[in-house]
Every structure is written in structure tokens, then in C-alpha cells.
Amino acid sequence: MAFTCRQCGTCCMYLGDYIVIDHQIGQFEFACESVSTGTQFVARIDENKRELFCDHTFPDEHPHACRFLRPDGNLLRCTIHGDSPAQCKFYRCVIMRITDPAGNPLGTVTGTFNLHSDDTVLRTIWEHAEKIIPESLLDAEERRREYLTAHGYRVE
Ligand code: SF4
Ligand code: SF4
Structure with a gap:
């Protein structure tokens, strides 16, 4: 079956300790580390998700969730889809x-x-x-x- 992510966000809810922001380097740019692979990367918030990202209610209420996860209607969306680490891009929760x-x-x-x-x-x-x-x-x-x-x- 071809995998289609439903953007439910379940897999990102407990990744706050694994996708870590080291420091902010621009208004919407962060130096990050993917802890499980030890990979450093720069995350730019997707242009069409900056408004979502600026609302910190969700991360404040869910301290274990990835810092880049935000609700959008019924979805939970990655706000750095363009720059997310490879293991996020290729993750398939159900094959x-x-x-x-x-x-x-x-x-x-x-x-x-x-x-x-x-x-x-x-x-x-x-x-x-x-x-x-x-x-x-x-x-x-x-x-x-x-x-x-x-x-x-x-x-x-
Ligand atoms: S990959 Fe993650 S966000 Fe996508 S459907 Fe599976 S659990 Fe939900
Ligand atoms: S970077 Fe995006 S896909 Fe990866 S854990 Fe965070 S919100 Fe989920």
C-alpha cells in the first residue's frame, strides 16, 4: 500500500527530547539537532506555517511534543516540513x-x-x-x- 501521512501528529507527540532546538539564529530560523542520529541541521519555519508557529499554546500544553508541531484545524502539522530531518521525512507509521x-x-x-x-x-x-x-x-x-x-x- 502506498503510504500517505494523515498529518495526525501522533508520531511527533513525544519527540521533544529528540528534535532539539540549540538556539535561534533568525526570526524563523533555528539551529537544531536530531539527537538520535547526532545530526545538526538548520530549521526554517515553512513560510505558510509561520502564523501557526507563533502560537505557543500547543507546545506549552504539550512539553514532550516536538517544538515544531502545531495544530491546524483537525490536523497536527510539522511547521518545518521543508527542513525536517530525513528520519521524519521517510517515517511511515503503517505499511x-x-x-x-x-x-x-x-x-x-x-x-x-x-x-x-x-x-x-x-x-x-x-x-x-x-x-x-x-x-x-x-x-x-x-x-x-x-x-x-x-x-x-x-x-x-
Ligand atoms: S506518520 Fe505520524 S503524522 Fe503521519 S499518519 Fe503516521 S502517526 Fe500520523
Ligand atoms: S520535525 Fe516535524 S515531522 Fe519531525 S518530529 Fe518535529 S514536527 Fe514531527
């Missing part, structure tokens, strides 16, 4: 939605190949798939998808 043949949801798989499911049978099958189809393989996503399908699951 597979797994259901039984009747379409009842059983679990999801993240872009880092973590299964989220309470279904013990599915969890066992996924663990086996992890052993025989290492995520280092270029076609791991497609092969794991086929593996689940061969075991009677529907994967979208």
Missing part, C-alpha cells in the same frame, strides 16, 4: 494493515517492521516471518506480505 478473510482488523505493521497486534496467532506467524525473511532483504516488505497472504490473511 501494512492486516485483516482476517472477512476484513476484521487484526494488526498493523510500521515502516520499521514492528507488528502491532493483540492476536497471538498472527504474532506467532509474524515472528516466524521475521526469522525466514530478514528485514535487510530489499524485497522484505513484499515477501512478508506474500507470506501473510499465504497464511490466509488479507494485507492492504
Whole structure:
């Protein structure tokens, strides 16, 4: 399935300790660090989100959220989309939605190949798939998808 970010902001709600502002270098420019990779970067607030960014109500109420996250209607949006670190740009929270043949949801798989499911049978099958189809393989996503399908699951 092609991943489309719904801009719900869930994945950014606890990244305040990981995307860190070192200091301000301009009105809408900040020297930052992506702590998990040790990468320094300059973040410029997207021009069309500067008004959103100037309202500090949300970060004040959510101290663990990324400092660049802001509400916009029903969305939570990244205000540095143009300059956000690579791990943010390429993050995919869901790459597979797994259901039984009747379409009842059983679990999801993240872009880092973590299964989220309470279904013990599915969890066992996924663990086996992890052993025989290492995520280092270029076609791991497609092969794991086929593996689940061969075991009677529907994967979208
Ligand atoms: S990547 Fe997923 S969790 Fe993060 S904002 Fe997009 S839809 Fe929400
Ligand atoms: S930089 Fe943007 S995408 Fe990355 S954690 Fe912050 S708000 Fe989310």
C-alpha cells in the first residue's frame, strides 16, 4: 500500500527530547539537532506555517511534543516540513494493515517492521516471518506480505 501521512501528529507527540532546538539564529530560523542520529541541521519555519508557529499554546500544553508541531484545524502539522530531518521525512507509521478473510482488523505493521497486534496467532506467524525473511532483504516488505497472504490473511 502506498503510504500517505494523515498529518495526525501522533508520531511527533513525544519527540521533544529528540528534535532539539540549540538556539535561534533568525526570526524563523533555528539551529537544531536530531539527537538520535547526532545530526545538526538548520530549521526554517515553512513560510505558510509561520502564523501557526507563533502560537505557543500547543507546545506549552504539550512539553514532550516536538517544538515544531502545531495544530491546524483537525490536523497536527510539522511547521518545518521543508527542513525536517530525513528520519521524519521517510517515517511511515503503517505499511501494512492486516485483516482476517472477512476484513476484521487484526494488526498493523510500521515502516520499521514492528507488528502491532493483540492476536497471538498472527504474532506467532509474524515472528516466524521475521526469522525466514530478514528485514535487510530489499524485497522484505513484499515477501512478508506474500507470506501473510499465504497464511490466509488479507494485507492492504
Ligand atoms: S506518520 Fe503516521 S502517526 Fe505520524 S503524522 Fe503521519 S499518519 Fe500520523
Ligand atoms: S520535525 Fe516535524 S515531522 Fe519531525 S518530529 Fe518535529 S514536527 Fe514531527
